[in-house]
Amino acid sequence: MEFTAQQIADFLGGEVQGNPSVKVSDFSKIEEGKPGTLSFLSNPKYSQYLYESQASIILVNKDFHEEREVQSTLIRVDDAYQSLARLLTLVDQTKPKKTGISPLAYLAPSAQIGEDAYIAPFVYIGENVTIGKNVSLQAHCSVEDGAKLGDSVTLFSGVKIYYNCVIGNHCTLHSGSVIGSDGFGFAPTEDGSYKKIPQMGNVILEDNVEIGANSVVDRATMGSTIIRKGVKIDNLVQIAHNVEIGTNTVIAAQTGISGSTKLGKQCVLAGQVGIAGHLHIAEGTIFGAQTGVPNSIKRPNQVLQGYPALPIMTFHRSSVVYKNLPELQKTVYTLQKKIQELENRISSIS
Amino acid sequence: MEFTAQQIADFLGGEVQGNPSVKVSDFSKIEEGKPGTLSFLSNPKYSQYLYESQASIILVNKDFHEEREVQSTLIRVDDAYQSLARLLTLVDQTKPKKTGISPLAYLAPSAQIGEDAYIAPFVYIGENVTIGKNVSLQAHCSVEDGAKLGDSVTLFSGVKIYYNCVIGNHCTLHSGSVIGSDGFGFAPTEDGSYKKIPQMGNVILEDNVEIGANSVVDRATMGSTIIRKGVKIDNLVQIAHNVEIGTNTVIAAQTGISGSTKLGKQCVLAGQVGIAGHLHIAEGTIFGAQTGVPNSIKRPNQVLQGYPALPIMTFHRSSVVYKNLPELQKTVYTLQKKIQELENRISSIS
């Protein structure tokens, strides 16, 4: 499919600057832009590429001021990244959709599947599972006894949903993600061994949740581990038992959240963050990469980084001094000596 | 099933404080306690919930002193968490057990399976595999050629056991865990590329080991990677080739242990800990979250945290100073100036 700059601008409510009849049929990154493709500029780091890009059309923010002439036709929009998202979504929706239940899948007799499902070969669906309309379950997914999936759920290949877990509408789970594995609960005994605490609860994902590849959400000991609506979780993330993640919180790869901790809504966790157990994290908290969080965060909307999580400016200032520590120590020792000398000199004077 | 407070107290060897005939049929967390449920108080952080909890029965430690009146019936026991574990285990054991070998599983002709096995659809069992009694292998597990599973082993869906690995009795492996993947061994060559060192050894899990979802234990280059009996490993943990983990050691999520390192027994590793290769870690060592361990730990039973792993009190004191580093540096510079002035004044005097 081909579209002109004018057609795209009309769809996005944007303004053409350049040739309104230039046509594109594909997307490209600005630094790899080719004729016949549409690109975008959102991150200012990439502004330099605007002037040499071969892309026929480039989406830019309304308030962007170019420093010199641009060859490409620009479309000015309120938010270039969001507009790109709209275009990509449009194209994505034209992809052919698979439907039908493969005869090579296993469905327990008591399982109930809604309309327009795609169930791939080698999918396993246990007893008393209920599944909504319009789902896509790719190869090697397993949905164990008593689990419940809403409408328009997509499970990429190899997703594992343990028994009795609940997945809301419009959730997307990537390959290898595991929902409902046992929480890590063991009671020490007198001989030094550990006794397992059976994990009797479940996991609830509310609507519009996305879970990345090979991420894990453990079931609750009692009650539910809860991922509120709109939460987006990246790859290789660990969510322990009885955790609750607030609405629209975003969690980047390899972050881990320990048992029973509650995160407020609209938090943003960068990669490799670790949060200890039994804490409360106020809404709107932003943690920088690799932050360690040993204590609850009570004031909302702070930006924190380091260990223990510090206000980000404090963290940056301290990490600058950190690399000068040996010199600072040397300076202190020199001062110590000088003071000793001064004391001696004064004593000899007075 | 319903039980009275008196029946539960008798089973646990505890003492009822309140109404001995109140009945419960389910469990709840103390902060979400509902009538008709049993809850528990073990972590003092949650004591505040005791007084408002709607739970009909709450297990508490014998030595717990309540600060004001409690509505719920209490059962006083030696260890509330362990007693809860006993009750949960009791209920867990009444869950119906699946048995039988699915006609949709693949079993190599030479594989041997013990009595009372449950083998789910789409399980793959290779040549010369031997499997003990009373195992449960859920959908999409694969047990490759020559592997050996003991009695009462549970593999949740999608567990992968590579060839020739050995799993002891009463081991539980969660979804997506991988046992016996190649160790990360490559020899550099003159042209800058790397030549793979074939990994000829295996992995041995002794009895009563639990492995969390999506964790990986690599096979040894030669000999065995060994996980001793009673070890409990959480989700997304990395155990490299030729590692040995001592009896009853506990390893929390996202921790990584590099090649050929040996951990003593009864160690406790919090989340996101990293241990370098070829080290010895003394028994009873406790590492706080995100600790980095570049050197062997020779003295047993230390509690360490930070990088490089420091005694925990040192680490905490240093991290308090860390956030004041810019101020400390400023103070030192001020002192430097003052000393210069003092020196000048003294010189002018003497």
Added chain:
Amino acid sequence: MEFTAQQIADFLGGEVQGNPSVKVSDFSKIEEGKPGTLSFLSNPKYSQYLYESQASIILVNKDFHEEREVQSTLIRVDDAYQSLARLLTLVDQTKPKKTGISPLAYLAPSAQIGEDAYIAPFVYIGENVTIGKNVSLQAHCSVEDGAKLGDSVTLFSGVKIYYNCVIGNHCTLHSGSVIGSDGFGFAPTEDGSYKKIPQMGNVILEDNVEIGANSVVDRATMGSTIIRKGVKIDNLVQIAHNVEIGTNTVIAAQTGISGSTKLGKQCVLAGQVGIAGHLHIAEGTIFGAQTGVPNSIKRPNQVLQGYPALPIMTFHRSSVVYKNLPELQKTVYTLQKKIQELENRISSIS
């Protein structure tokens, strides 16, 4: 199979020191060496074991000087580790190879498979997939529509290749690894929720790439996430969308690389390293374990560690001072007081 020391030395171009006719039929680690086995000494940490080892033959580097008498027959070679690799590879190649396409696998009608393939039970191969010669796809692998695998590719059980991804010749992927999952791209909207950016690109692994168990490589938003030839990636590693990893770079377990970052060739990343997005890392950079990298690295061939990544000697010196910080602070406060006293004394004198 048995070989004499002389035969092995001839194969490796090495020199026998001891009994040239002693025979071995297996391998062992030097600290566990048994008669009839061949061992090796490469890491000097293990030199102590040389003198007591029961191994019949031990490979050592040509320039190794023993401190006292050794019982085993030595074979002196240019590089003991590489020579071991050659021997292990030789033995590895004699292992019987499975071939044939299981009738329990699912192959879409339009899929094309080259000669001498092994396709295990429960493998899923989608529409328009093309697969080269001599591949091994173990149980529960899934290769989605339009993906392309080269010759001599090995997928261990449970590997997931998303649609349209490209895997080069001689690549090895371990169990649970995921290639081509969606990049983590979401645009914030005005109501606080996030809108998914469809990820339209793919992943390209060039030749001779190895990917560890449960590692994830996300597909590009547009264009390709690229892993150049000879790259070796360990377990549980995260490679985000639009990343490019340079030729022969080695990445240890649990490391994460954020979106659009480019690594040069011949880099070495130790375990649990984190690299922020949109950076350039110069070729030959070596990052120590747990390093955090917030900025681009422009000078090649540096060895860096800590947060933010510092020259390794600076990092080590600073971490030594770190543990003395409370004392250093105390010293500064003491000096502050002494200077106050000195000022007072001088004022009283002059």
